[in-house]
Structure formats: structure tokens, C-alpha cells
Amino acid sequence: MKLHADTVRKHDAQPVFFMSWAYSDLPAMTMQLADAYTTAGNDNNAFVIPAGLAFAKARGQRPELNLYVADKRHPSLAGTYLAAATTYGALFRKSPVGLTYTSGLSSETVEFLQSTAWQTLQEYFPSLSTRARN
Numbered sequence: 001m002k003l004h005a006d007t008v009r010k011h012d013a014q015p016v017f018f019m020s021w022a023y024s025d026l027p028a029m030t031m032q033l034a035d036a037y038t039t040a041g042n043d044n045n046a047f048v049i050p051a052g053l054a055f056a057k058a059r060g061q062r063p064e065l066n067l068y069v070a071d072k073r074h075p076s077l078a079g080t081y082l083a084a085a086t087t088y089g090a091l092f093r094k095s096p097v098g099l100t101y102t103s104g105l106s107s108e109t110v111e112f113l114q115s116t117a118w119q120t121l122q123e124y125f126p127s128l129s130t131r132a133r134n
Contacts, residue, residue: 005044015046018087021055021079024072030056049090051083054120058082062112078113081105085117093128 005015019037022029033052041048055067067079075083081103085096097114105113122129 001040001046002044005046015044016091017041017044017046017048019048019050019052021052021067021075021083024068027056027059047090048124049087050120050124051086053124054082054086054117055079057120058113058116061116065109065112077103078105078109081110082113082117085114086120089117089121089128090125093125 001017008015017037017040020033022033030052034050037048037050037052040046058065058067065078066076067082068074069076085099088096088099095114095118097111097118099114102110
């Protein structure tokens with residue numbers, strides 16, 4: 001990762017690591033992935049988007065919502081939407097709640113995924129919680 005982070009910096013850009021999610025049949029992977037990405041981010045002064053933690057939070061709150069396609073590894077439409085909402089919130093440092101694009105998902109599902117993304121980001125980046133209160 002260091003080689004790639006250094007290459008990005010060489011081109012005057014900030015490296016960003018996208019924390020992946022656990023396979024649907026191996027939820028225990030979540031904390032291993034979170035720890036590995038957070039450590040790699042810290043070691044390489046890189047920004048980390050905690051999509052994997054958002055997946056875990058969503059699965060914990062609404063296990064009936066399918067975030068995966070049949071291979072149990074790649075995201076479904078809802079999983080892709082959650083990852084995108086988390087990415088939006090992380091990069092722009094603002095809540096995705098209220099964004100109008102639904103990708104054909106129900107408004108209830110969109111609201112849940114947007115809220116889950118924002119809650120995850122506020123937990124991962126405590127400064128966002130402070131900013132949201134001010």
C-alpha cells in the first residue's frame with residue numbers, strides 16, 4: 001500500500017483507501033478488515049472510507065435487507081447504494097441524508113442506507129459528529 005500511496009502523493013493527490021466489507025457468510029471479517037484498513041491508513045497518512053463498517057451496521061439493524069448478490073461477496077444494488085452514500089459523506093464531509101437519487105430503491109430503503117452511512121461516518125470520524133451539532 002505504501003508504494004501506491006507514495007505514487008498518489010507524487011502526483012499531488014491524497015491517497016484514499018476504500019474499506020471493503022466482509023463476505024456475507026463471514027461477518028467476523030468486519031473487524032479484521034476495519035483494523036487492517038485503519039492501520040494501513042494511519043501508516044500511510046491516507047484517508048479511509050469505512051464502507052465495510054457501514055455494511056456491518058446495516059446488516060445489524062436490518063438483516064433482511066440484502067446487500068449482496070448471489071456470490072455473497074459483491075454488493076447488490078442496495079449494497080452499492082450504501083457504499084456510494086458512505087463515499088459521498090466521507091469525501092464531502094457532509095450527510096448524504098436527503099440526497100434525492102434513489103437508483104430505483106424504495107424511499108424507506110434509501111433513507112435507511114443514507115442514515116446508516118452517516119451514522120457510520122460520525123462514529124469513524126468523531127469530528128463529523130461535532131460538526132453536525134454545530
